[in-house]
Amino acid sequence: MAKPFRSEQLNDLFNDTTPFALIDIREPGEFNTSHIPGSSLIPRRRLEFDLHSAVPHAGSLIVLCDDDGRRVSQAVATIEAMGFDNVGWLDGGINRWVSLDYPTEWGVNVPSKDFGEKVEVVHHVPEIDAIELRSRMDRGEKMVILDTRTPEEYRRFCIPGGRSVPGGELALRITDITADLDPDTTVVVNCAGRTRSIIGTRVLQRMGLDREVVGLKNGTSGWVLAGYELESGATRDRLPNVSDAGRAAAEAYADRCAAEDGVRFLDIAGLDAMANRSVTESMYFIDVRTSEEYDRGRIPGFRWFPGGQCVQRSDDVAVVKNAPLVFCCDGRARAALTASWFRQLGHQEVYALNGGTRAWAAAGRPLESGMSIAALNDGSIAGGTESELLAEARRSVPAVSARALDENRPDVIIFVDTSQEFARGHVAGSRWVPRGWLEWQITDHVRSNDASIVVTCVDGRQSLLAAATLRQIGYSNTRVLAGGVTSWQAARLPVEEGLSGINRTPSDVVFSGPDRNYADMQNYLRWETALGEKYAAD
Template identity: 65%
Template sequence: MLQGDSPFALIDVREAGEFNNAHIPGASLISRRDLEAQIAAAVPHAATPVVLCDDDARRATFAAATLGRLGYSYVSVLDGGINLWVTQEYPTEWGVNVPSKDFGEKVEVVHHVPEIDAVELRERIDRGDELVILDTRTPEEYQRLCIPGGRSVPGAELALRITDITKDLSDDATVVINCAGRTRSIIGTRVLQRMGLPNVVGLKNGTAGWSLAGYSLESGADRLELPSVSEDGIAAAEAYADRLAEEDGVRYLDADGLQELMARRSDETVYLVDVRTSEEYAAGHIPGFRWFAGGQAVQRSDEVAVVKNCPIVFCCDGRARAAITASWYRQIGHKDVYAVHGGTGEWQRAGHSLDQGHSQMQPLGLDEAQSKVRVLSASEMPSASEAAIIFVGTSQQFAEAHVPGSRWVPRGWLETQVADFAHDKSAPVAVTCVDGVASTFAGATLADEGYADVAVLEGGMRAWRQAGHGIEQGLTGVMSTPADVVPAGTDRGYADMMNYLRWEEELGRKYES
């Protein structure tokens, strides 16, 4: 299946830490606890073949039953899981978003993407050189920690905004692109390199490299406003986009062509992705298009296109951001990639309306799950001496706050671990999580397992804390190291950060010649 050209999804239902340690190349991660919330966007057409895997097929079997209840009709479980896969000497890889990271390292090696290290950048800043530092991550990541003096320009915005960002700079000015590590910096630098911008470099190893060099990062930066796009800026970006579309094989769609492709969604998976800013998307987008900021769509391609070998359509308000993102997908190896020529404007000119806002899709099966459980307000919650209280969110969420006396039972392992803390199926069980959603699904599972008195904390820990009740913190009662959370960026310790960056760089070695 992996070597063929038929549409299917390979989904690993373990936790992020387990997936990070080793997984099958080509697998996408959707932890079992996230299936109901993510599967509709990940696999929009319910007749798409889906293969589920884990370590030994136990959790994948539970997950397959869940997808069956949600209407997915062609679900398989990988026999023996990754354990048997490895026993038969098939390959695995480690890390997350590996297809994009591998591709980023290939881009750097093949195209000799220029870079600057943290020490040299700091020297140039201290010397007063003319520099502009552009952070291509999400605004939220940027605000948390950024290179001092840097400004936020998410990756998809670079080509569209760069003409206006640099219009007042001298010819000797240097544009520095950074992210948290390597991939988005390399991709962003390559965008401007290929566009013909002189004096553009990527910051080697991003904010992680800056920290490892012993320099402090800036927290709470407010340089978020993107410059307005001039006619010259639009013209330059669209001419570049048209060149990329021709060179990389991106196909343009007009409104009629888009409608024809959208009509195929009743028979197959077709991804519709809007790559503008969140604010632009909320102001008006083509119905059916999902928002995914363009730079992140490249960084997280295995999350955007979970189903392999199916059409992917990108859209913006014109064509620059959509075509540039689409060109990256073509370079990564996706075959059936489109950009809407004229974007939302073309759609409206054809007489169609736009949707507004960010619609929050309700997790599939939530109504049915709610019908199986009893809901308790914070004031009605029993104490740990009156009921077995379990928390089914992540270990990180459990450590941040849980009802005193709670035990952590990860939802992925619920059926196999709950008996350790609630062995009497006739005794009361109270299920909690962060917001009451995961606990509702978990409560319904317990009801199906024969537990007679299952209650769910309405609104989860958020409601509990808002009601002023006390909390317990830390990994109370957790006897083994959790494997469900992967630290990111500067959350990693220095040794872990160094190993991670070395791993990323090593991905590119095979492309050296």
């Protein structure tokens, strides 16, 4: 039975060693504006898809919060239906927390960003600003620009001439990247803003690379603010093969970091023991290799989260506080280095599997393969089967095809994904009713319980769950567009774009990178830099 937690009780949890998760179920825009330090964001519309991987054991303590307590009641019912049985909510929400003078913060992935600024200040991580970098490029100075973001981010836009080397791959690949470069070639590390650039530069600084290494101050955002154009559609994302010398250098470095930072190594028997513990407590088993390696063969039970993103999004990786983490790769370098960052972030029980997938296979254990990253890491599929709540919704909610909907329009068509996705394209005449506010906002658009309603979203999954909710609360003539707007577009039916018909200012989306306007970029970068001021004072 779910129970309320007073603000004082929640504050006590933060000062204890009890494993627990504080999950904010509001939308990213709301979370970005203000949230409780130490909370993790899983919007209500994502609970059925993300919660099982975020909280691996159903008996772990989960405390939910929103602004005033209205949405929490619906979220509690959802996660109890998912099998979680140790659930609470913050009584009075964040509003009451603030009224009692407990702290809040703004931004997303704040623990990692704060840590990045600390690393820069404490270790004097060298950097170069965009104007100086451009001047050196114009002078024809020797340099290689390494973009430590995900390959998807890199392909969308990058510093002209840069190549993609995700942060978790830097130490493993850098020996081979620089093997044929002149000794006076500078290595420039960049990301979209600051954190991944700082962390990547620090990796090479600590490794003792025998050449100049600098981070690009403020990343691609700083490049844009300096008045320069980004390159779009770059294809320089093929990683070099790892030579014996490159692997040896990376593993020697990883061993040193593990020893200095307190990372513990596991053998296969030790991993078995950790798997036995996971029957009674939440534990995180994370594979930090590339997506291609993970797809080819992985240890059963390991979730994919590439090493650089693990550090960038540590509060998304380890949602349950005080829970153990086990990292693996194909040897030990990438796993141990990611584990060392988590130790520096303050996590107490952190392990690396010595030998990784190779040791597992050598022990005669089978590797899994053949299922896509998206299927394994989107909670719509858990253990290879569709989540029970989504499957039940699929059985209980009538579906209508795109052609049938076009020929026979209902009284109301609603779209329940984000405002950004609504603006990209929706069935003409649709009303935006975000799933997180469904029960409260549906009456603004539907006057009678007998009205015919068709629920839509991007791909047909959020709409299934939303339609099931509407039928449960009395809107019996509710159907869903099979396959969502994706199927509508596949049928070559016209879509409407923009925020047509939206009366409330959306607060659900956080823009990043060049999607921000100039003022937002400036304020964001200043906020990030300011996080390090307390460390400079120390």
